[in-house]
Every structure is written in structure tokens, then in C-alpha cells.
Amino acid sequence: MKFIGFVIVCLTGGLLLYGTVDLPDWGDPASPASTHLSDYYIEHIVEQTQVPNLVTAVLADYRGYDTMFETAVVFCAGLACFLLLRDFRPKKDRYFRHVPTGVMLHFKNPDTRLVAGNEFEHMDKDWVPSDMIIKTVCRILIPFIQIYALYVVAHGDFSPGGGFQGGVIFGSSLILMAISYNLKTLVKRVTEKFLSIFAALGVLIYVGLGFLAMIMGGHFLDYGMLAPLLPSDPGHIRALGMLGVEIGVGIAVMAVMVIIYMNIVSEGRHDEGL
């Protein structure tokens, strides 16, 4: 099985390398990017899209297909991590701690149940007491990080930023919660089901906006056709379409970041780990 995987990886890598033969050289003065493409973007972006940030306009409008499949790649990465690592088998050894006294119980039989009140907590084998300084500071910082992430997503078409960056910042705020408390606290608040739905929803928002433009009578991902749906300046509609797409990207990236972290750090069990 490993050998087949190795052959597939080599074949794919070889194909990709073969594809690069057709690409223009570094700094080739005759390549399209150096002759007319950059000039076209710089001269026409503001009048065509009314987006002041050229990078976002190229990324989400002129190269919309590319970014759409990039989002799909991110989603596939999360899916592959889930399929390869997730482990649903119950664990054999379980540990419980009596909170008032600190006495530990070790259960070797997986069928045994602990019939007791709240004074016992389930814990990991390599449990470390969570530090009060770190917990408190992270509790203060996490909401600000999340607001900043939303700011980065919303300002994607005016200033540096966008869906990928904002999604990564939002996901890292959730990962910070898992690091400062423990993984169980995060899983309790942000369940696996929620994350999986949001990872798919992000891609769906992107593709859905593309199809909505088709239904309104334009080409796929032609945001200009969405103008009748929104009561705003019709010239500004492309910026709004890009914002919608960036929100989709942000949601997908956020969910996939947390899925990958959860699966790797707990070896797919989602019950212990950092």
C-alpha cells in the first residue's frame, strides 16, 4: 500500500514538473506578465471593479476560479486529515481525578463506568495543571484576536488582508484556547460537527455566489450580475461580491485549521492532547 502511494506521489510530482516546462522563465521580458498583463490590471482595475486594493481584485475577481479551487484544496486538506487520522475506537486506559483531594483513579477495563458526581474529572495520562496566568491572559486576548480577524476579513478589498489571512487568525484564536486550557474545553465549545459543516459551508458560499451570478444571467463568478439583488450603487457590486467570497474563504480556512490541529494533536481521538 505504501509502495502504491509512493508511485502515485512520484507520478503526480513528475507531471507537475513536466507542466512547468511551458512556463516562462524568471523575469522573461517577453512573458505576458511583463508585456501587457500588469499594465492592464493597474490601468483598469479601479474603473472596472471600484476596489482600491489591486491584489484582492486580481485574486477574487480576475482570478476567481483559481481562488475558488484553492479554497477547495484547503477543504480537501481538512477532509484528508480527518479521514487519515480520526480514530473512533474507545481508549483502553482511562484516568479520573478526584478534584478536592487530588487522588487519581486508573481504569484498565474499558467497560467500567464511574458512578459519581461532579467531583471526579476525566483526565489525560500526561496531565499538567493548567496555569492560571496563561489561562487568564488568553481569556482576555482571545476576543480581541477574533475581532481583529473579522476586521481583516472585512477590510480585504480596502487594505491588505482578506479571507485566507482572517481565517487563519480566527482559527489560531481557537487553537490558542486549546493550548491554554486543554483540547477538551475547545471540543466542548466548538464541536467537530460544527467545524465540518462550516468547512463545507465556506466552499459552498463561494461556489454558490458563482452559480447565483449564472442564474441572474451572467457568467460563472460574474459578480456584476448580482446588482439587482442588492440596493446599493451598482458600480460597487463587484466589491461586495468579493467581500462575500472572502467571507466564504475565511469560514472554510478557519474550520479547516482547527480540524487539522485537533486531529494531529490528539492522534485523532479528540479527547486528550495539548
Next chain:
Amino acid sequence: MIHVFINIAAIFFLVTGLVFFLGGAVGIIRMPDFYSRMHPAGKLDTLGIFAMVTGLVIYNLHHFSLETLLLSIKMSLIVFFVFLASPTATHSIVDAGMRAGLRPWTKKKKKE
């Protein structure tokens, strides 16, 4: 006249920040072990960032308007969050070192 004072204050804070950063860099190289290296890395960097950004905030208020004031407030927010995050990060790294069983450096060398 006020511009001269603003410039003097900005230069003062920037130079102070540079001195702290220099001290931090020298300390990280010169200190003998992990824990004592965390000391300049955590403390001097934080204070250096405070002094540097304060200097930039003052310099930014040259042309006083709502826009520059807003930018200055945003820059002070950076200082606020660095002041929260940097000592906590240092604390957690040192904590991890203690849990992993790394011994602090002592001047007496053990005979091997």
C-alpha cells in the same frame, strides 16, 4: 516651536528603545543558560517595543488631526497587547522548561 519639542521627545524615546533592544540582543547571546536568556528576551524586548512605539506615536502626531490621532491610538493598542502577551509567553516557556526538568545554571561547575 512645538515641532522641535515633538521631535526631541520622539528621538529620545526611539533611542531609549534602541538601547533596550541592544541590551536584549547582547543578553541573549551572552547569558549562560536557558532561563537567564529568557530574562533579556522577555523583559527588554517588551520595554524596547514600548519605547519605540511611543516614539513613533509622538512623531505621528506632528500634523494633529483625527486621522493621525486614530492611527496613534491603534499603535498604542499594539503596545497594550504586547505587554499582555510577551510576559505570558516568557512565563509559559520558562514553565515548560521547569516541567521538563531543566536545571538552572549555577556558577560552580560539577566535577565530571
